Amino acid sequence: MKEILDKLKKQGEMLFKAGATEEEILLWENNNIALPKQYTEWLRLSDGGDLFLPAGLQLYGVSHKPIIDIDDDDRPDDSFVVIGALASGDPIVCRKDSETICIYNHEAGVIEVDEVYDDFKSFLNDLKGILGE
Template structure:
């Protein structure tokens, strides 16, 4: 079940261009994925997976989110991350990875060309990241 806050964001997204939501996964499958990979996904991302196991937003120039069942599946050892302190959970159309910091709720964008995470592309949690997508993608809200 998704929170009212996420529902409001999703309703706004559905009005704004092409989205590709996938079948939801379950709490049990998320827990198994976390156990097998020795990580804890951010709570907001787990809530997202309970709505859509990955998916694509604001196509064609948007983002792709990774799931735990549907491809592309989250690879905890993805080479596009800046260090082992992060897990890649998606990518911008530019190819820059969307990550979360292990043992944290923080979501960030890794600028691969610059080789750094910009301060204005670090979000307190996954919901804050979703709320900023219009600005991040330069599409206005």
């Protein structure tokens, strides 16, 4: 995950927040749900932030605002958690109890097949494609 973070830092303007501590992640998960393992690994490096500024995406954290809100209404259904958003407003969601990361087209009310990623690492590796960079 650190390699991906370092690679991203070289690809455009980014604003990474300080990483969350293990205690902050555990406290958040104890009060909410378990996040995908790769996303929690990412949170240890960057607890939220803005990537590919000015028109990229924002990732949410567990200790830095904006905080992940498991009740965010901008998701397909209750089996998903919003962990970020594209500049277009489309939320980045993870499926509860899964490593799956998706982009939810909230206007159309669908998740496109080509916007479903097996895990957070796959999502990060495709960011340039997602954003049309």
